[in-house]
Amino acid sequence: MAHTAVKIRTPRTSSKSWDAVARWYSGWAGPNGSRYHRRLAIPALLELLAPGRGERVLDLGSGHGVLAPHLAQRGVLVTGVDLSPRLISIARRLHGHFARFIVADVTRLESLNVLSAAAFDAATFLLSIQDIDPLEGALKSAAWALRTGGRLVIVMTHPCFRVPRQSGWGWDEKRALRFRRVDRYLSRLAVPMQPYDGRRRGATRSYHRPLEAYVEGLAANGLVIDAIRELPAAELEAGPHARGFRTAACREIPLFMGLRAVKR
Numbered sequence: 001m002a003h004t005a006v007k008i009r010t011p012r013t014s015s016k017s018w019d020a021v022a023r024w025y026s027g028w029a030g031p032n033g034s035r036y037h038r039r040l041a042i043p044a045l046l047e048l049l050a051p052g053r054g055e056r057v058l059d060l061g062s063g064h065g066v067l068a069p070h071l072a073q074r075g076v077l078v079t080g081v082d083l084s085p086r087l088i089s090i091a092r093r094l095h096g097h098f099a100r101f102i103v104a105d106v107t108r109l110e111s112l113n114v115l116s117a118a119a120f121d122a123a124t125f126l127l128s129i130q131d132i133d134p135l136e137g138a139l140k141s142a143a144w145a146l147r148t149g150g151r152l153v154i155v156m157t158h159p160c161f162r163v164p165r166q167s168g169w170g171w172d173e174k175r176a177l178r179f180r181r182v183d184r185y186l187s188r189l190a191v192p193m194q195p196y197d198g199r200r201r202g203a204t205r206s207y208h209r210p211l212e213a214y215v216e217g218l219a220a221n222g223l224v225i226d227a228i229r230e231l232p233a234a235e236l237e238a239g240p241h242a243r244g245f246r247t248a249a250c251r252e253i254p255l256f257m258g259l260r261a262v263k264r
């Protein structure tokens with residue numbers, strides 16, 4: 001997603017369907033996910049999840065289903081859930097032989113009667129939790145769907161360093177180094193996003209919350225964090241001042257964060 005200087009709203013919103021950008025998003029990411037998915041996010045998710053054959057995994061905010069083939073190849077029974085009927089229709093077309101896909105709001109699964117409580121061994125949010133609002137409803141739904149001892153794995157852009165439109169790279173001439181600037185962090189934000197084709201400004205929102213919101217939200221639903229991964233972009237982000245940039249972006253300042261929590 002490209003970030004442009006438009007008004008930032010503080011939350012009291014709820015998720016919007018990604019229907020307006022479904023074609024753009026599925027085309028940009030491709031059937032198997034973008035290079036960010038393939039090189040960083042999906043490998044981290046699989047490592048944290050360590051899925052076993054025959055396990056039932058619920059992919060929350062599945063989009064057009066890029067995770068499904070990776071799980072199905074490991075013998076997992078996958079259910080993908082997304083609010084966007086268009087993305088679910090693309091998921092069924094591309095990956096319907098790997099998974100079942102359901103249109104539903106993952107912030108209120110309990111009240112929707114589309115799935116059963118405690119029916120899953122694991123649940124995932126792959127680059128989706130920051131597009132879902134309210135966070136508390138999403139975490140409550142995940143906990144509701146998991147059996148006791150089930151795992152929840154979240155992979156997201158790092159909330160401490162990658163605040164949409166409120167963080168960025170800077171170059172310190174004197175010290176000849178690349179630094180990461182963070183303008184706002186503790187405030188929750190609802191940021192209208194613009195896809196690269198530029199035609200659907202504000203069609204979707206990204207929701208920034210500080211790390212404590214995730215940790216507290218998980219704990220409130222009996223989900224205990226037992227693993228965390230902080231992933232730099234490797235060579236995926238390019239830019240000027242390449243040498244200083246490589247140290248900052250490839251080794252020191254993470255792009256993604258992965259969390260695993262276990263249901264008590």
Ligand SMILES: C[S@@+](CC[C@H](N)C(=O)[O-])C[C@H]1O[C@@H](n2cnc3c(N)ncnc32)[C@H](O)[C@@H]1O
Nearest residue numbers: 015018061062063082083084105106126131132
């Ligand atoms: C950035 S996309 C990620 C999709 C997919 N996980 C991937 O990695 O390609 C975020 C997804 O979250 C979905 N989403 C947002 N709010 C939702 C909600 N309340 N319930 C279900 N899905 C939601 C959007 O429709 C969109 O498909």
